[in-house]
Amino acid sequence: MKRTTIWILFLCCCCSLLVVKAQAQVTLTGTIMDKENKLVLPYASVTNKSTGRRAYSDKGGFYRISASPKDVIVFSFLGYKSDSIVVAQSSGTETRNISLVVEATQLRGVEIGTQYSPYQADSITRREQFGYILDKRDMPLAGGSTPVGAGIVFSPFTRYSRREKQKREFKKIFAKAEHEHYVDSRFTPAFVSKVTSLKGDSLQLFMRENYPDYNTLRTMPQEDLIYWITDKYKAWIKK
Known part of the structure; x- marks a missing residue:
């Protein structure tokens, strides 16, 4: 009986470790900025390509997104070349500052007979x-259909x-x-x-x-x- 109990406890511990490992999450944070001018890029797009989860940076260029180890995170901003990184840590908070490069303009030639400019x-x-x-x-707007006199719930x-x-x-x-x-x-x-x-x-x-x-x-x-x-x-x- 004792051996059976010990064996069950051992299996339970192993299962618990597997669940914890499967649920390991990383909070990826940092700042997104222009590589040349070092100016922050507000409302840049941050996409977890592995899960489809999306977020975007705030007015100060700061971003935060949940991920798992080895997830691919893509950073995009209007007029800049997109960049990507792979989550390195297995848990906790990982800080990665991102510098995007301005996308070259006026380099594409106009093909004869093309549908678009x-x-x-x-x-x-x-x-x-x-x-x-x-x-x-x-x-x-919050409370747009709220009756007069009623409290507005945001x-x-x-x-x-x-x-x-x-x-x-x-x-x-x-x-x-x-x-x-x-x-x-x-x-x-x-x-x-x-x-x-x-x-x-x-x-x-x-x-x-x-x-x-x-x-x-x-x-x-x-x-x-x-x-x-x-x-x-x-x-x-x-x-």
Whole structure:
């Protein structure tokens, strides 16, 4: 009887150890920043590729996500090359600071007969990459249908929750980035230099001081853009 009892206890201990090992979790934390300028990147996407779990960094670039040993974590941000790491620790908290590199622009050639322009193709890719955030419906205001006089209960799913605020802020950042990508796809150094004959630092200075508005550029045909750049250049050289 004693041997049987000892054997049962031994099996129970082994099972407990296996369960603990299977449930071992790592809290991965750190800061996501621009590698060149060392500026933090707020609302960067953090995806556990092994489980599908997602999170994103806060305004200070700080992120936190749960993982298991050997999980692959992917970091993405608009206009930057994605990067990934493998969780090294077996438990506890693992700190990994991430530096992302700006993605090169204006390098892709235009193929004859292609369905999309380089800007359109890149825009579609960005939309697919961050669709899991952009497609989420904005939650209604807390207490929007609450009877007058009743107390308002703030649910973790209201627009005031941390996750909801991050999602809304990311949508704004995404829209702004898309506007900038569109302007940059038409107001290029090569095109402006061809119109103005400016080169080097003078070209960069002129483009920085005369960066066109997105809404204006959207309604402006290419021929009108040439006239617009010419007028801006004439006014600029008079200074």
